[in-house]
Amino acid sequence: xxxxxxxxxxxxxxxxxxxxxxxxxxxxxxxxxxxxxxxxxxxxxxxxxxxxxxxxxxxxxxxxxxxxxxxxxxxxxxxxxxxxxxxxxxxxxxxxxxxxxxxxxxxxxxxxxxxxxxxxxxxxxxxxxxxxxxxxxxxxxxxxxxxxxxxxxxxxxxxxxxxxxxxxxxxxxxxxxxxxxxxxxxxxxxxxxxxxxxxxxxxxxxxxxxxxxxxxxxxxxxxxxxxxxxxxxxxxxxxxxxxxxxxxxxxxxxxxxxxxxxxxxxxxxxxxxxxxxxxxxxxxxxxxxxxxxxxxxxxxxxxxxxxxxxxxxxxxxxxxxxxxxxxxxxxxxxxxxxxxxxxxxxxxxxxxxxxxxxxxxxxxxxxxxxxxxxxxxxxxxxxxxxxxxxxxxxxxxxxxxxxxxx
Amino acid sequence: xxxxxxxxxxxxxxxxxxxxxxxxxxxxxxxxxxxxxxxxxxxxxxxxxxxxxxxxxxxxxxxxxxxxxxxxxxxxxxxxxxxxxxxxxxxxxxxxxxxxxxxxxxxxxxxxxxxxxxxxxxxxxxxxxxxxxxxxxxxxxxxxxxxxxxxxxxxxxxxxxxxxxxxxxxxxxxxxxxxxxxxxxxxxxxxxxxxxxxxxxxxxxxxxxxxxxxxxxxxxxxxxxxxxxxxxxxxxxxxxxxxxxxxxxxxxxxxxxxxxxxxxxxxxxxxxxxxxxxxxxxxxxxxxxxxxxxxxxxxxxxxxxxxxxxxxxxxxxxxxxxxxxxxxxxxxxxxxxxxxxxxxxxxxxxxxxxxxxxxxxxxxxxxxxxxxxxxxxxxxxxxxxxxxxxxxxxxxxxxxxxxxxx
Numbered sequence: 001x002x003x004x005x006x007x008x009x010x011x012x013x014x015x016x017x018x019x020x021x022x023x024x025x026x027x028x029x030x031x032x033x034x035x036x037x038x039x040x041x042x043x044x045x046x047x048x049x050x051x052x053x054x055x056x057x058x059x060x061x062x063x064x065x066x067x068x069x070x071x072x073x074x075x076x077x078x079x080x081x082x083x084x085x086x087x088x089x090x091x092x093x094x095x096x097x098x099x100x101x102x103x104x105x106x107x108x109x110x111x112x113x114x115x116x117x118x119x120x121x122x123x124x125x126x127x128x129x130x131x132x133x134x135x136x137x138x139x140x141x142x143x144x145x146x147x148x149x150x151x152x153x154x155x156x157x158x159x160x161x162x163x164x165x166x167x168x169x170x171x172x173x174x175x176x177x178x179x180x181x182x183x184x185x186x187x188x189x190x191x192x193x194x195x196x197x198x199x200x201x202x203x204x205x206x207x208x209x210x211x212x213x214x215x216x217x218x219x220x221x222x223x224x225x226x227x228x229x230x231x232x233x234x235x236x237x238x239x240x241x242x243x244x245x246x247x248x249x250x251x252x253x254x255x256x257x258x259x260x261x262x263x264x265x266x267x268x269x270x271x272x273x274x275x276x277x278x279x280x281x282x283x284x285x286x287x288x289x290x291x292x293x294x295x296x297x298x299x300x301x302x303x304x305x306x307x308x309x310x311x312x313x314x315x316x317x318x319x320x321x322x323x324x325x326x327x328x329x330x331x332x333x334x335x336x337x338x339x340x341x342x343x344x345x346x347x348x349x350x351x352x353x354x355x356x357x358x359x360x361x362x363x364x365x366x367x368x369x370x371x372x373x374x375x376x377x378x379x380x381x382x383x384x385x386x387x388x389x390x391x392x393x394x395x396x397x398x399x400x401x402x403x404x405x406x
Numbered sequence: 407x408x409x410x411x412x413x414x415x416x417x418x419x420x421x422x423x424x425x426x427x428x429x430x431x432x433x434x435x436x437x438x439x440x441x442x443x444x445x446x447x448x449x450x451x452x453x454x455x456x457x458x459x460x461x462x463x464x465x466x467x468x469x470x471x472x473x474x475x476x477x478x479x480x481x482x483x484x485x486x487x488x489x490x491x492x493x494x495x496x497x498x499x500x501x502x503x504x505x506x507x508x509x510x511x512x513x514x515x516x517x518x519x520x521x522x523x524x525x526x527x528x529x530x531x532x533x534x535x536x537x538x539x540x541x542x543x544x545x546x547x548x549x550x551x552x553x554x555x556x557x558x559x560x561x562x563x564x565x566x567x568x569x570x571x572x573x574x575x576x577x578x579x580x581x582x583x584x585x586x587x588x589x590x591x592x593x594x595x596x597x598x599x600x601x602x603x604x605x606x607x608x609x610x611x612x613x614x615x616x617x618x619x620x621x622x623x624x625x626x627x628x629x630x631x632x633x634x635x636x637x638x639x640x641x642x643x644x645x646x647x648x649x650x651x652x653x654x655x656x657x658x659x660x661x662x663x664x665x666x667x668x669x670x671x672x673x674x675x676x677x678x679x680x681x682x683x684x685x686x687x688x689x690x691x692x693x694x695x696x697x698x699x700x701x702x703x704x705x706x707x708x709x710x711x712x713x714x715x716x717x718x719x720x721x722x723x724x725x726x727x728x729x730x731x732x733x734x735x736x737x738x739x740x741x742x743x744x745x746x747x748x749x750x751x752x753x754x755x756x757x758x759x760x761x762x763x764x765x766x767x768x769x770x771x772x773x774x775x776x777x778x779x780x781x782x783x784x785x786x787x788x789x790x791x792x793x794x795x796x797x798x799x800x801x802x803x804x805x806x807x808x809x810x811x812x
Contacts, residue, residue, distance in 0.1 A: 012450070016422060045418070159765070222651050234736075239650040245628050245738035246771040252735040257728050257763050260665060269731065269763035322663050325675065329658040330640075330736065332651035357663050357675035359565070365652040 018393045020045060021053055025082070026391045028063060029107055030213050033081035035068060054080055060398055061086045061146070062106065084109040085144035087398070089386035090152040092132050093203070093379045096120050096172045096230075099128070101135040103142055104383040106390075108214055112142035125178045133187035140192070145405045150397055151386030152188070152198040155206045155378045156180060157231065162248035165200035171266065172230055194402060199385045203227055204251055204339075205242055206381025207371070208235025211337050213384050215372035220334045224327060225377065226253070228342035232274040235381075236331070254278070258322050276319035279341065285312035299344045317348035324349075324368070325357030332362045337369050339377055346370065424799045426451060427459055431488075432797040434469060435513055436619050439487035441474060460486055466804055467492045467552070468512065490515040491550035493804070495792035496558040498538050499609070499785045502526050502578045502636075505534070507541040509548055510789040512796075514620055518548035531584045539593035546598070551811045556803055557792030558594070558604040561612045561784045562586060563637065568654035571606035577672065578636055600808060605791045609633055610657055610745075611648055612787025613777070614641025617743050619790050621778035626740045630733060631783065632659070634748035638680040641787075642737070660684070664728050682725035685747065691718035705750045723754035730755075730774070731763030738768045743775050745783055752776065 023043055028034060034042075039050050057063045061083065068079035084105030093100045097120050103112035114135050118127075132154065140149065158170030165181020181200045188195040208217070208225035217223030217237065225235040232254035236243040243250055254274035255267050262271030275281060279295045286298045286309055301309035324336060338346055346368065350356055355363065371377045390397040429449055434440060440448075445456050463469045467489065474485035490511030499506045503526050509518035520541050524533075538560065546555065564576030571587020587606045594601040614623070614631035623629030623643065631641040638660035642649040649656055660680035661673050668677030681687060685701045692704045692715055707715035730742060744752055752774065756762055761769065777783045796803045 012422075016418075238644065243737075244645040246740040247738060247768075249765070249768045249771070250736065250738035252738075252765055252768065255735045255763070255765055256732040258663060258666065260728060261667065267765055272763075322666060326662040326732075327736075329661045330656065331649075332653060332656035332658070334652040357661070357673075357678075359655070359658055359661055359673055362653075362655045362658065365655070 017053075018396065020049070021057065021394050022392050024050070024053055024080075025057060025062060025106075025394045028080060028082040029387065029391060030218075032107060033066065033068070033079040035077050035079055037077070039080065057394060060395055062394060062398070082107040084111065085147055087150045087390060087401075088143050088147045089150060089383050090136050090139055091155075091379050091383035091386060092135070092153070093155045093382060094128065094132070094173075095157070099131060099135065100379055101132070101139055102379055102383065103139040104380075105144075105147070106387075108380065108383070111144070112139050114138055120172075123173060125175060125180065125183055128173075129180065129184040129187040132184060133191050136188060136195075137191040140404065143404055146403065148398060148401045148403045149196060150390045150401045151196045151388070152184075153206070153382030153384070153386035154180070154184065154198055154200050155203045155382045156200060157203045157227070157229070157233070159249050159252070160200055160202050162201065165198065167200065168249070196386075196401060199382075199388070201382065201385050202233065202235070202248075202251070203378045204233035204235035206235065206385060207339055207377035208237045208337070208381070209242065209384045210373055210377045210380035211371055212237045212240065214380065215377060216337050216369040217335045218372075222331065222333045223335045223337065224331060224333050225337045225371070226339055226342050227378075228277065228279075228338070228340035228345075230274075230279045232278055232342075234327070253323065253327065256323060256326060258319065258326070273319070273323045277316055277323065277342070277345075281319070282312065282316050282341070285315050287312070295341050299341070313345060313348045317345050318350065320345050321349055321355045322357055325355035325363075328355055328358035328362045328366045333366055335367045335369050337371050337377075339371050343370050423459075424802065426455070427463065427800050428798050430456070430459055430486075431463060431468060431512075431800045434486060434488040435793065435797060436624075438513060439472070439474070439485040441483050441485055443483070445486065463800060466801055468800060468804070488513040490517065491553055493556045493796060493807075494549050494553045495556060495789050496542050496545055497561075497785050497789035497792060498541070498559070499561045499788060500534065500538070500579075501563070505537060505541065506785055507538070507545055508785055508789065509545040510786075511550075511553070512793075514786065514789070517550070518545050520544055526578075529579060531581060531586065531589055534579075535586065535590040535593040538590060539597050542594060542601075543597040546810065549810055552809065554804060554807045554809045555602060556796045556807045557602045557794070558590075559612070559788030559790070559792035560586070560590065560604055560606050561609045561788045562606060563609045563633070563635070563639070565655050565658070566606055566608050568607065571604065573606065574655070602792075602807060605788075605794070607788065607791050608639065608641070608654070608657070609784045610639035610641035612641065612791060613745055613783035614643045614743070614787070615648065615790045616779055616783045616786035617777055618643045618646065620786065621783060622743045622775040623741045624778075628737065628739045629741045629743065630737060630739050631743045631777070632745055632748050633784075634683065634685075634744070634746035634751075636680075636685045638684055638748075640733070659729065659733065662729060662732060664725060664732070679725070679729045683722055683729065683748070683751075687725075688718060688722050688747070691721050693718070701747050705747070719751065719754045723751050724756065726751055726754075727756055727761045728763055731761035731769075734761055734764035734768045734772045739772055741773045741775050743777050743783075745777050749776050 065078045068077050084107050087106045091102045098117045101114045105111050159168040167178045167180045184198045204227045211217045223237045227233045234251040234253040255272045259271030263275045265272035265275045282295050292298045298309050302313050471484045474483045490513050493512045497508045504523045507520045511517050565574040573584045573586045590604045610633045617623045629643045633639045640657040640659040661678045664679050665677030669681045671678035671681045688701050698704045704715050708719050
C-alpha cells in the first residue's frame with residue numbers, strides 16, 4: 001500500500017537528539033566498526049553533527065575511535081567501534097528440557113554462556129525463574145568490571161502478552177497465565193540490587209528479530225522466521241520491527257488450518273499446520289513401527305538412504321510447501337527463515353524456487369533461507385530485546401542503569 | 407514482539423517541522439474541527455508551537471479558525487477546521503463493469519461524483535485510462551476556483567507494483583503487466599497542464615486505508631479489510647499504515663489454500679480460499695439448476711426463506727470461518743472488516759464471537775465488523791492515497807502544486 005500516516009506523537013528537540021544517538025548506536029551494534037564518513041552517509045546528518053554525537057557516545061564509554069585499515073594513500077581513516085565491555089545484557093532461552101543463558105556485550109559479542117538441564121515434567125514456574133536467576137548471578141560474575149547491565153531478555157515458547165510479560169499459554173511447559181516477568185524480576189532481586197527489568201518474548205518473535213539484526217534477514221524489511229518443534233510458530237518482522245498486533249499473539253501459523261479433513265489438533269481445530277508438519281507428524285509419517293526415538297533419527301535415517309524415512313519426509317514436506325505458499329501469498333515477504341527441524345526439511349521441498357501454491361509474483365520475491373545464527377537465533381533475539389531500551393535512548397538508559405562495579 | 411529499531415534515516419530540524427505540520431493536518435483531515443487545546447494534547451507540543459503551526463497552515467489557506475459551540479461559561483472556544491475547498495484530490499475506482507470517480511476535498515468531503523459503465527469484455531488499458539482522464543476533466547470542472555489539486559488515486563482489483571504503478575495482473579480485467587500509472591499520467595496530460603502524479607493501488611489495500619482513517623478501523627492499529635467478489639483480497643493496515651512487504655503483493659488471502667482436496671483454482675493451486683467463498687462458490691453451492699443470476703439473488707432468496715439458498719450460504723460460511731480463523735491466528739488483529747459480498751455472509755457465520763478455529767487469546771481480541779463506508783471504502787481509500795503527500799508535507803506539497811485558477 002502506498003499511503004502511510006505520521007506517528008501519533010509529534011517530535012521534540014530532545015526526541016531528535018535521542019533518535020540520532022540511538023540510530024548511530026544501533027548501527028554500530030548491528031554492523032560493528034564504521035567510519036565517520038559512513039555514519040554521515042547512513043544517517044543523512046552533516047559531519048559536524050555526527051562528530052558531536054560520536055563524542056557524546058564516546059564520553060559515555062559506549063564507543064571508541066580506532067585506526068581503520070590503511071587506505072592506498074595517506075593515513076588510515078578512523079573507525080568508530082562499539083565497546084563490547086561497556087554495556088552487557090543477559091539473554092535466556094527456556095526450552096522444554098534445558099535453559100540456555102548468555103552474557104552478551106554491545107555489538108553482539110558473547111562474553112559468557114551457560115546451560116542448565118531440567119526435567120520436562122512438572123517444571124514449575126517458581127523453579128524455572130529461580131534457576132534463571134541463579135544462572136544470571138553466574139553470568140554477571142563473568143562480566144567486565146566497568147560494564148553496565150542494561151537489560152535481560154527471556155524467550156519462552158508460548159503465547160505471551162508483551163506489555164506485562166504474562167505467559168498466557170506455553171503448551172509444552174504446561175503453563176497457563178503465568179506472570180513470568182513479575183516472578184523473574186522478584187527472583188532476580190534476591191541476587192541483585194536494582195536489576196534491570198526483564199523482557200519476556202515469544203521464541204519465534206525473538207528468532208526473527210535476531211535474524212533481521214544480524215542474520216539471514218539482515219537489512220531486509222520483511223522477514224518471517226519459522227520455528228519447528230512439537231509446535232510451529234512464526235516471528236514476523238516488517239519494516240525492521242515486530243509486527244503490530246492487538247495483543248502480541250500474532251504469528252500462530254501452527255494453527256493455520258491447511259487440512260480441514262485432517263487430524264484433530266490440541267487447540268480444538270482440525271488439520272492445523274502443526275498437526276501436519278510438527279515433530280509428531282514426522283514420527284507418525286515415518287510409522288510408529290519404525291521406532292524412531294525422535295525427529296533427528298528420522299532425518300538421519302533418510303540421509304542414510306532409508307526409503308521409509310525418505311518417503312515420510314517427502315510427504316511432510318508437501319504440507320510444509322502448502323503452508324509456506326499461504327504465508328508467501330499473505331505476506332509477500334523478502335525472506336522466510338526455516339528454523340528448528342524445518343531447516344532439515346528444506347532439501348525435501350518440491351520446488352527449490354519457492355512454494356508451489358504461491359502466486360508467481362510473490363514467489364519470485366521470497367527467498368527461503370536457513371537461519372544464519374544456527375540454533376542460536378532465539379537466544380540472540382532475547383539479547384536484542386534486552387538491548388532495545390539502550391538502542392532507542394543510549395544515554396538515558398545508561399544514566400538509569402547501574403554500573404556493576406559501583 | 408517487544409523490540410523495534412529506529413527508522414533508517416536520522417531526523418533533521420526541517421523533518422520535525424514538516425512532521426508536526428503533517429501531524430496536525432492529518433488529524434484535522436481525519437477528524438474535522440478541533441480546538442487548539444485538543445491539538446496541544448494530541449501532538450504533545452506546547453501551546454505556542456501549536457499556535458505557530460496553525461498560523462502557518464492558516465496562511466497557506468488549508469485551515470481556518472472558527473467559533474466552536476459555546477461552553478457553559480464564557481465565550482466559545484476557537485476551533486481549527488480544515489477547508490474542504492482549499493485542496494482537492496481525484497479518486498477513481500475501476501471495477502469490472504463500471505468506473506466511479508470522485509472529487510474529494512480536504513477533510514474527506516465529496517465535492518463531486520461521477521460514474522461510467524463499460525463492457526467487461528475487451529476493456530483495453532488504453533480505453534480505460536482515456537475514460538478516466540475524461541472523467542477527471544469533468545470532475546476538475548466542478549472544483550472550487552481557489553482549490554489546489556494535489557493528487558489522484560486509482561484503485562484496480564489486481565496485483566500492483568506500488569513503486570511504479572505497474573499492474574502485474576488484474577485477472578477480472580484480463581490485464582497483465584500494464585503500466586497503468588504511466589499510461590494514465592500520459593492521458594491526463596492531454597487534458598491538463600502539469601497534473602499531479604497518479605497513485606495506483608490495490609482495491610483491498612485502499613479499502614483498508616479508508617476504513618482505518620475514517621471507518622470501522624478508525625483509531626485502531628491493526629486492521630484487515632477483506633474484499634469479496636469473484637476473487638477475495640485483503641488490505642492489511644498495521645500501526646496505521648499499509649503492511650510492508652517485498653513488492654506490494656501481500657494480502658493475497660484469496661489464494662490461501664484451505665482445502666487441498668478442493669477444486670482447482672485459476673492460479674494453479676487447489677482449494678484456495680476464493681474457490682470456497684468467492685462469488686462462483688456461492689452460485690455453485692446454490693446449485694446451477696436454481697438459476698440465480700448473481701450472488702445478490704442468492705442472498706435475497708435466503709433472506710426470503712428459500713431453504714436451498716440458506717443452506718448454500720451456511721455451507722460457504724463454514725469456509726469463511728476457517729479462513730477468518732487463519733487470519734486471526736496469523737495477524738491477531740483488532741478488527742477484520744468484511745467488504746463486498748462477505749459483508750452479507752456475516753449473519754451466516756457459525757460463531758458471532760469470532761471464527762471457530764481461532765485460538766482463544768486471538769479470538770477474544772478480534773472484532774469482525776462491517777465497513778463503515780459501505781460500498782465506498784475503496785473509493786475513499788484512493789482519495790487517502792492521493793492525499794498522502796499533502797499529509798506528510800503540507801506546505802511543501804502545496805508549493806509544488808498548482809492552484810486550478812492560476
